[in-house]
Amino acid sequence: MLYNQPNPLEIRILSRRFELPNSQSIETYLATDGYKAFEKALGMSQEEIINEVKASGLRGRGGAGFPTGMKWGFVPRQSPKPKYIMVNADESEPGTCKDRLLIEYDPHQLIEGILIAGLAVGAQQGYVYIRGEYRYLIEIMDRAIDEAYARGYLGDNVLGRGLKFNLATHSGAGAYECGEESALLESFEGKRGNPRIRPPFPAVAGAYQCPTVLNNVETFCSVPPIILQGGAYFAGLGTAKNGGTRLFCLSGHINKPGVYELPMGFNLMRMINEIGGGMRGGKKLKAVIPGGSSCPLLKADECDLAMDFDTLQAAGSMLGSGGVVVMDEETCMVKAALRIMRFYAHESCGWCIPCREGTTWLRKLLQRFHDGMGQRSDIVLIGDLSKNMLGRTFCPLGDAAALPTISIVEKFRDEFEAHLDGKPCPYEHASRLVTA
Amino acid sequence: MTFSPELEARFEKFLAKYPPDRKRSAMIPMLIYAQDEVGSITDELIEEVAKRVGVTPLQVNEVVGFYSMLHKKGMGKYHVQVCTNISCLLVGGAELYDQACHKLGIGHKEVRPDGRISLEEVECIGACSWAPAVQVNYDFYHDVTPEQLDKLLDGLMAGKTPEQIDEVRKVN
Numbered sequence: 001m002l003y004n005q006p007n008p009l010e011i012r013i014l015s016r017r018f019e020l021p022n023s024q025s026i027e028t029y030l031a032t033d034g035y036k037a038f039e040k041a042l043g044m045s046q047e048e049i050i051n052e053v054k055a056s057g058l059r060g061r062g063g064a065g066f067p068t069g070m071k072w073g074f075v076p077r078q079s080p081k082p083k084y085i086m087v088n089a090d091e092s093e094p095g096t097c098k099d100r101l102l103i104e105y106d107p108h109q110l111i112e113g114i115l116i117a118g119l120a121v122g123a124q125q126g127y128v129y130i131r132g133e134y135r136y137l138i139e140i141m142d143r144a145i146d147e148a149y150a151r152g153y154l155g156d157n158v159l160g161r162g163l164k165f166n167l168a169t170h171s172g173a174g175a176y177e178c179g180e181e182s183a184l185l186e187s188f189e190g191k192r193g194n195p196r197i198r199p200p201f202p203a204v205a206g207a208y209q210c211p212t213v214l215n216n217v218e219t220f221c222s223v224p225p226i227i228l229q230g231g232a233y234f235a236g237l238g239t240a241k242n243g244g245t246r247l248f249c250l251s252g253h254i255n256k257p258g259v260y261e262l263p264m265g266f267n268l269m270r271m272i273n274e275i276g277g278g279m280r281g282g283k284k285l286k287a288v289i290p291g292g293s294s295c296p297l298l299k300a301d302e303c304d305l306a307m308d309f310d311t312l313q314a315a316g317s318m319l320g321s322g323g324v325v326v327m328d329e330e331t332c333m334v335k336a337a338l339r340i341m342r343f344y345a346h347e348s349c350g351w352c353i354p355c356r357e358g359t360t361w362l363r364k365l366l367q368r369f370h371d372g373m374g375q376r377s378d379i380v381l382i383g384d385l386s387k388n389m390l391g392r393t394f395c396p397l398g399d400a401a402a403l404p405t406i407s408i409v410e411k412f413r414d415e416f417e418a419h420l421d422g423k424p425c426p427y428e429h430a431s432r433l434v435t436a
Numbered sequence: 437m438t439f440s441p442e443l444e445a446r447f448e449k450f451l452a453k454y455p456p457d458r459k460r461s462a463m464i465p466m467l468i469y470a471q472d473e474v475g476s477i478t479d480e481l482i483e484e485v486a487k488r489v490g491v492t493p494l495q496v497n498e499v500v501g502f503y504s505m506l507h508k509k510g511m512g513k514y515h516v517q518v519c520t521n522i523s524c525l526l527v528g529g530a531e532l533y534d535q536a537c538h539k540l541g542i543g544h545k546e547v548r549p550d551g552r553i554s555l556e557e558v559e560c561i562g563a564c565s566w567a568p569a570v571q572v573n574y575d576f577y578h579d580v581t582p583e584q585l586d587k588l589l590d591g592l593m594a595g596k597t598p599e600q601i602d603e604v605r606k607v608n
Contacts, residue, residue, distance in 0.1 A: 003565070004566065092560055094522045094559070097562045099562075100563075132468050132503075133574070136608045168453040173503035173504075173506050174505030188461060189461055192499055251523035251565045252527070253527070257566070259565050289522070293522055323564060325522055335525075336525075343521055
C-alpha cells in the first residue's frame with residue numbers, strides 16, 4: 001500500500017514498481033527487467049557507462065544538483081587504493097521523504113544502481129549509510145542484499161564473471177549534519193559527524209581517504225533506467241541540462257500531499273494545483289519552500305516557474321532535495337523562520353564558529369521576535385547575522401540556515417513589523433483553527 | 437559485559453562489514469543496537485564497545501555526545517517521538533507535541549515514573565508528505581490526528597503494547 005494515491009500526471013520511471021505486489025522481492029524485480037541494466041553494463045567499458053550517465057543529464061538528487069556523470073569521472077581509476085561506492089540514505093532535509101519510498105518499495109533498483117556505479121569506477125565495495133530513524137529500511141535493505149548475494153549479483157564472483165562486489169548497510173544514529181557528504185564519511189568511520197575541508201573531494205579522498213563515489217539514493221536509482229533505455233531517453237524526459245524525472249515531496253497546506261514522480265521542469269503552480277489538489281480549505285497561497293528547508297522561499301507570485309535546477313537558481317532559490325513545502329495565507333512567517341532556525345541551531349555540528357554561534361543567536365532573536373519582544377533594529381540584525389554566515393563555513397549547513405532566513409526577512413518584512421511593540425502573533429488564532 | 441546471543445551475532449556481522457583495520461566504523465551501529473538492548477549508553481557499554489573496535493573509551497564518549505539518538509539517560513520502553521519540524525508544524529505537529537506533554541505529564545526527553553513511556557520532540561523524521569508524524573521507537577505513524585494520538589497514548593499508559601492498540605496502526 002502506497003502512503004498516498006498516485007496521480008495520473010506522474011511519469012513513473014523510478015517508482016514504476018512501487019505498486020506491484022511484493023515489490024521489495026528480487027523475484028518481482030527480475031520479472032520486471034531487474035538487473036538487465038547491470039548485465040548490459042557488464043558489456044560496456046567504464047568510459048561508455050560514464051558517458052551514458054553524462055548524456056542523461058542526471059544531476060545529484062541529494063540537493064546540490066551536481067552532474068553525476070562528471071562526479072564519477074573525477075574518480076582516479078588508476079589509483080592503487082581500493083575504491084568505494086557510498087550511498088547517502090541519511091535523508092533528513094526537512095520536507096523530504098522520497099528516499100524512504102525508494103528503499104521501502106524497490107531496494108533492488110538501488111542495488112543495481114550501486115553495482116553499475118561500481119563497474120564504472122572499478123569499485124569492489126559499497127555501503128548504504130541509512131539514518132538511524134529508518135531502522136525498518138535497514139532491515140528491508142539487508143534482506144534485499146541477502147537476496148542479491150543468493151542470486152549471485154553480489155559476492156566475490158558476481159554472476160560467475162570473476163568480478164567482486166560486496167555491499168552492506170550502515171546505521172547512522174541521528175544527525176542531520178551526516179547528510180553532508182564529508183560529515184557522512186567521518187561518521188561512517190566511527191567519528192563525530194564534523195565536515196572535512198575540501199578539496200580533496202570524496203571522489204579522490206573519501207571513505208578511509210580512498211576514492212569514493214558518494215551519491216544520494218535517488219541518484220543511484222536513476223542509473224538502471226539510464227543504462228537500459230539510454231542516456232538520451234532519460235535526458236528527453238526533463239529539460240535542458242536537467243535530465244529525467246524526480247520524486248517531489250509535496251507537503252504543507254495542500255489537499256493531496258504526497259510523493260509524486262514528475263519530469264524535471266514541471267511547473268510549480270501546476271504541482272500545487274493539479275498534483276497537490278490545490279490549497280487546503282480554499283485558502284490563498286502565501287509561500288513555498290521549493291526544495292527542502294535550506295532553500296530560499298518563494299512568494300506566491302514567484303511560483304509560476306519550471307522546477308529544475310537552473311530555473312530555480314535564476315529565481316534566487318534552489319531545487320534542493322525535492323521537498324516542496326506549501327504555506328497558506330494564515331501561516332506566520334516569523335514562526336516558520338523560527339522553527340527552521342531552531343532546527344539548524346540544533347543540528348549545527350559546532351565545528352565552524354559562524355554557524356554554531358550564528359544559528360544559536362538567530363534562534364534567540366527569532367524566538368524573542370515571535371514572543372512579541374522584538375525591536376525594529378532586530379529585523380536588520382537578523383538579516384545581517386544571516387548574511388555573515390554565508391560562505392564562511394566548512395560545509396553548506398551555515399548557508400542552509402542563512403538562505404531561508406534572509407529570504408523570509410526580505411520578502412515578508414511586514415510580518416516582522418506586525419510582531420513589534422509587544423503585539424501578539426497575528427496568526428496564532430488562525431493557526432489554531434487550522435489544526436482544530 | 438555480556439549481551440544476548442542475537443546482539444553478539446549482530447556485532448560479529450557488523451565487524452565483518454568493514455576492512456579488518458577499520459573496525460572503528462562499526463562503532464556507531466554497535467552503539468545504537470546495544471542501546472536498544474541495554475536501555476541506555478552506560479559507561480560499561482562505552483568501555484566494551486571501545487575494546488571491541490580498538491579505540492579508547494574517550495573516543496567512543498565523544499561520538500556518543502554527538503548523535504541525538506544515543507542517550508546516556510535511559511528512555512522508556514516506548515519512546516514517543518513527535519515531529520514539530522516545518523512540514524509537521526504546518527499541519528498541527530506542535531499542537532500534537534503539547535498534547536503529548538500534557539497527557540503524559542512529561543516534557544522533552546523525559547520519562548514517566550514507571551519507566552515505560554518517554555517523550556521527545558524530534559526534528560524531521562522523513563514523513564513530511566504524510567504529516568503530522570509520530571514515531572514510537574522505530575515505528576512510524578502518519579497523518580496523526582489529535583484523537584489518534586490520544587488513543588495511542590491512552591493505550592500505552594494502560595499497559596498495552598502498540599500492537600494491541602487497534603485504533604491506531606503503524607504504517608511500516
